[in-house]
Amino acid sequence: MGETSRRAWLTHAGAGVLAAAGLPGCAPAPAALPPGAFAGIDMERGHALRERLERAGGAAQPDVLRRAQVVVAGAGVAGLAAARALRLGRVQDVAVLELEDAAGGNSRAGRVQGLACPLGAHYLPVPGEAATEVQDLLEELGLRQRIAGRWRYGGEDGRHLVHSPQERLFLHGHWQEGLLPMADVPPATLAQYRRFGQRVAELSRAAPFAMPAFKNWNPKQPLAPVHQALDAMVFDEWLAREGLDDAYLRWYLDYCCRDDYGAGSARVSAWAGIHYFASRHGFAAPGDEAADDGGILTWPEGNGWLTQQLAQPLAAAGQLFTGRGVLRIAEGRHGVEVDALDWASGRVERWQAERCIVALPAFMAARVVQAGAPAFLAQAAQRLQWAPWLVANIHIDRPLTDVPGAAPAWDNVLYGDAVPGGVGYVDAGHQRLAGSALLASPTVLTYYQALGDVPGARAQLARAPWTHWAAPILSSLASAHPDLPARATRMELTRYGHAMSVPVPGTQQFLSQIGLQRPSLKRQQLSNGERTAVLPPPGTQRLLLAHADWSGYSVFEEAFTRGHHAGLAAAA
Known part of the structure; x- marks a missing residue:
């Protein structure tokens, strides 16, 4: 988002900005904020x-x-x-x-109105072969068990693996399953998805990517030549060289970078952009056989x-x-x-x-x-450079009314989110047992804002009141959840001036x-x-x-x- 539209959004935080941002549907009028405050860490x-x-x-x-x-x-x-x-x-x-x-x-973890919720990182992908130390921790905690000759994660009943549905995207006025844009995208977009997936696989074969990455480092040869070349340019430059210019693909890759690294594809290295996929489960284009990633571990x-x-x-x-x-x-x-x-x-x-x-x-x-x-x-x-983050926990008194489309998921993202750096929200109540009366109970939505690309964000975090951040978040989410302003009972925001190193x-x-x-x-x-x-x-x-x-x-x-x-x- 450009600087002009960013200022407009922060100033108005209302219907006009949502329309200018190209979000579908009717934008709600600005609503009164629920009670709230900064919480979590003492900046x-x-x-x-x-x-x-x-x-x-x-x-x-x-x-x-x-x-x-x-x-x-x-x-x-x-x-x-x-x-x-x-x-x-x-x-x-x-x-x-x-x-x-x-x-x-x-x-860290916190509580809003008595309900547990994350104040920062909210999930752990089932670790791969290189992460033996993390696997050992999971065994100690009962989250990794050998049953009938196979490793099983998430505890005996798997309750700590993310329940289905896992992810959804608000696109063209409705929810679709998964975060890769698929609803009404043209054939040319699908072709670029396949091309990117092929390139990830080719680069993985040329020089393996690992998580943790430093296990691939060698004192006699610090970085493989393929990795050196990728590390020397920003991800957007590499994508342009590859002719990967589809708007939907570029949005998705930029979202992935902001979600894991705090800054987008115009700032992180091409190594980081490829590593996001190659170090874990690859990139499966529609119609391709997806690698078995083993699932994601999470908790309220x-x-x-x-x-x-x-x-x-x-x-x-x-x-x-x-x-x-x-x-x-x-x-x-x-x-x-x-x-x-x-x-x-x-x-x-x-x-x-x-x-x-x-x-x-x-x-x-x-x-x-x-x-x-x-x-x-x-x-x-x-x-090194560091990205600031904002985490907003929104307590709602009962489940929200959805616009049409995919069912409520654990991870929920808005395509073209009008909030600068917005990467969606997770539902702290998603792991409740299906069919339980708790599904209709209050819950906490944890919304994440990666601010590594927002000019002056660190200073704004230190000086601006909590309402400066809360109003745009609530208004943007209301485009997909019109009743959110009425359902929200409290917002607590956690600020991280230096949340993570940006690659x-x-x-x-x-x-x-x-x-x-x-x-x-x-x-x-x-x-x-x-x-x-x-x-x-x-x-x-x-x-x-x-x-x-x-x-x-x-x-x-x-x-x-x-x-x-x-x-x-x-x-x-």
Whole structure:
């Protein structure tokens, strides 16, 4: 969406803008908003921490001295995975420090009007062969079981696999099944779908794509030539070279990039655009046989369910310290010092440890690691780019009245959504058992807005009131759900100023050169008894860097595997 139409939308948030955006049907008049607020994370706390770091610079005088064998800075997916790996390595003296009041990073969970809902990431595709560490976690949680010689996911009754119908798209005034535009598209569009699917398959054969991606990296050859070529250009440029210019295909591919990477096909690399499909289940054009992707795991609270399972044993053991803002990390001759501000008391705690796993975004790690930092840390903070996100949870008092078409699904997307960066909503109540009276009960719709392509979005998130974001979202969704304004009882919005790293051109080439500097032949045992090679994380002997940023994009498999191997390395 251009800058002019974006301003018009944010100013009016009503019928005229919906018509200008080309959405079908009659646009509703702007409606009064339900009660609402910002919730989830304390954005002001992060800004206050940054200002304190800029003012103070060096070490602060500590009020409290503490000790641990290993300190983990950050309790997102990577930090929680590192703590679990330390437990597997029989390291019990661990302290995990987290800025917010709850663990989980961008995979936190929340509640609106008492109903569980995601505050960020909301699903996990059934992991492929390369994600052995994630498979091990799922076995530990009872989500992966060997039954009659075959692996079954989602628990004994499969209740944690997404129920059908899974996805639908609001297109030409009605809902269609699936997110790839199919309703009334011309034959030329279908031909381009097939051509793109063929190219994905060809590139996969030329140089395999994996999830986690860094498992394909080789210290002697950082990136395969095919991957280097794709990483050198934006996805839109590659599509143009391939003659793939169909508007429906380009919309779909742009949506996929925004959904996984926070920015669209005009910004992410061609490597990222192909990796989205090639690393998991390919791209099946209509009429082609689709690869068996094994399904998608989800919960009413999204991936917050997973992070809660990872955080619970830490909290029970007194190893999780929330409300701690890391001020300084310094490596010395005999160990590591970590200074952290306890927000509740205002006291500075100094942790002394043998090692520190820095499970913070690269830009934050570069600020707080003040002694012993590897040279590439500052380079990464300068070169990587991050996308802001907004997550809006809308409580409705009963199911909505649909326009004609496909039945209500778990994932619901509007073609040509008038909200800048809008990528649709999921229904937190979708996993309720079919036929249950709960199906007619209140639920929460979680709407996602990827803001990586919206100019000034980060500053707007910090300064604009919640109504600035809520009004356009409610009005846009009302084009498909006319009764939504009347059914909505509350909206709670969660802001992420730096939600995820964006895989822009050159990201993979840069990170692969630093990602596996010290090959290892060591093997460690997983919880299921299998053994895995330890992939040394970037960093030093005492400072181990673990975050999805070091893969160049943010998905659960990357973050968890990064954290897992940092924990194994720290325990070795």
